[in-house]
Amino acid sequence: MADPADADALRQSYQAVPYPSLPVRASHPSLLAANAILHGLLPAPVTSCRVLELGCATGGNLIPMAAGLPGARFVGVDLSPRQIDEARELAGAVGAGNLTWLACDLLDLDDHDLGQFDYIICHGIYSWVPPPVQQAILALCQRHLAPHGIAYISYNTYPGFHARQPVRDMMLFHTRGLPPAEAAPAARRLLEVLRASVGDPDATWARVLRDEADKIAGTPDAYLVHEHLEPENRPCYFHEFMAAASAHGLGFLCEAERLATFADLPDSFQALAPGRSQIDQEQYFDFLCNRALRASLLCRSDAGVGERVAEPDPRALFALCAAFPLDDPSGEVVRYRSHSGEFTLEDAAMRALLGHLYQRYPQASPVAELPALAAGAVSRAWSAGLCDLHAHAPPVVGVVSVRPTASPVARVLATRQATLPNQWHQPHELDAFTRELVTRLDGRKNLGPRTPQVKAALQHLAANGFLCA
Ligand SMILES: C[S@@+](CC[C@H](N)C(=O)[O-])C[C@H]1O[C@@H](n2cnc3c(N)ncnc32)[C@H](O)[C@@H]1O
Structure with a gap:
């Protein structure tokens, strides 16, 4: 049983400090479908698929997808009503009508008649929720995945996360009792002071502190609060994650982001685990590269394709x-x-x-x-x-036309934030001048004189996949 007080504390934390959700490139149905096809599944066409995102926050991942695939249907679920309200408002502002939002606990999702989904996305949640919610995520995937559907689940992994744990523990100790909005600056101060005060700069501990302080320095407060200072954080080994997935009738397809495969490793390394399963091979690979994060693609164990092939067809x-x-x-x-x-x-x-x-x-x-x-x-x-x-190419163009066009999502977001999604669902930071220009790229307006600065900004947008046909 999940403790309702845990859910309430988490809801309050996101109500106080909403998470600035951004596009997660590797979770786009076009890439998920390509992985499915390459591994012998027959996924639904991307342009008419059904997508469920669990823990969608303010919709930064789902809304650009939905706007780019108007024939597909999207459902976003999140515990925080404030975040769901923001998501709903943004979807309305960009004119995306193919989205449904649910502000509720994942544990209560069965009260809703959800149906089946071709893609289920769960990014940045699995490691930050208690075991009953982790079980619920896997059970929802089992229950709601279409026969050849794909679930994308990201999670923190050992052994890599072991190195990050002590710094997190110290920040939690230092910020205990503080409201979320005050915790982030206090944690940053702690890291800076520790980093400046540590003795031998070449000592392992000094390097750990430096690495973590560098990683955290450029991130927004909301990221620090929710990625590092939430009380719940449960990394696991890949083989443990897959044991839990398998108990819910889910099998491993591949990783969302490709690294080298076990077959690419030196013979001496492969000899450590001759004839081992693909799951074991992936685990040895994590030992080697000290992996701290995975985004694994799962399918139904009864998808009818048997043991996954390591290499695509x-x-x-x-x-x-x-x-x-x-x-x-x-x-x-x-x-x-x-x-x-x-x-x-x-x-x-x-x-x-x-x-x-x-x-x-x-x-x-x-x-x-x-x-x-x-x-x-x-x-x-x-x-x-x-x-x-x-599996699907967006209508992106690489040249600047007489009346250049940016997507409605980019045009609306350009008035609100520095990082915008391009046509390939990649987050990309733009300077203030370029963002102001983006707001005017509706394909109709005359942009006025093409000064060198305007020309350079348009070229930058074209080269980075922001202009569409
Ligand atoms: C770290 S954020 C990640 C948001 C988004 N997926 C992303 O990667 O940008 C985790 C999200 O999960 C939501 N969440 C956590 N526990 C939940 C639960 N039991 N039911 C529904 N949503 C939950 C939180 O409200 C929060 O928006």
Whole structure:
């Protein structure tokens, strides 16, 4: 049984300090559908799918998705009525009518006739709620996932989170009894004083303090309060998470963000766990990279596809399109920064692919239309986290037209916050001048004289995927 006092305390905390929710790129149905297709599932078309977000806060993830997919249906649930009111107001302001909002505890969701969903998103919640709510999240996924649906659940993991725990404990000790709005500045002060006062700067402890203080320094107070200072925080090992998921009839599909796979690791490492299950292999991989966070994609164990394959079906690639948001791959030997770190690249097929995608960005390239050399490298580039594969491409344009257009969501949000979603559901911070320009990009207004500053801002918006057809 969950303690009603816990839910009340959490509700009050988000009522006092709402969470500034932003787009979570990897949770977009287009990427979830691509993962499903690559692993042999037959997901609903992205343009007409049904999406449920558990703990949607102020709707920063759901609203841009819904506005970009008007034929799909979205339901957002959150404990905090204040946040749901803000979400409802923003959805109205951007004219997105395909959203339903529920201000209620996840534990009470069964009182509502929800039906089935093709995608269920639960980001930034699982580790911050008590065990009965964790169980409820998994049970809701089991009950409400369509036969080939996908659940996206993110959570903090060991061993990586062990290093973060002591700093959190100290901040909690220091801020105990303070109201949420006062806790964040007090916690920052504590970290700064500790960091400045610690003796040997090369000692492990000094490095831990520095790392954590650096991570926290650039984050908003609301993030610090809810990510670090909530009393509930329960990281777990991946294998423990999967044991709980499996008890609810859910199986592992893959991670939402690709890192290298177990098969990419040195032979000596693979020899540690010969013939182990995919779950065990993923766990060993976490040991190696000291992973502190996962966003796992789950499907129903009875989806009829048996044990998940570690690698995607190459034939399925041809139904998808690829997009490449990273650096220019020209030059002799290229250094790439992927999700799994930085490395050099001399492979001609990979370079042909990344060069092509770079030229095309912000538009995507259907894999079926890629030059032959490049098409052969798609699977490897995707596996290494070097390009995204999407089941649906947004109507993004990379050139500035006579009457440039930004999405209604970006136009409304530009009057309210610095970080806006682009057409690829990526959060991107814009300066005040560019944001003011975005508010006028309705495709009808004459923008007046194109001064060098206006031209540069428009180019920046075009290059970063903000302009649409
Ligand atoms: C850290 S925020 C994450 C918000 C959002 N998913 C994001 O990533 O931007 C956690 C959210 O979960 C909600 N939440 C926590 N426990 C809940 C429960 N039992 N039922 C419904 N919502 C809950 C909170 O109100 C809060 O908005």
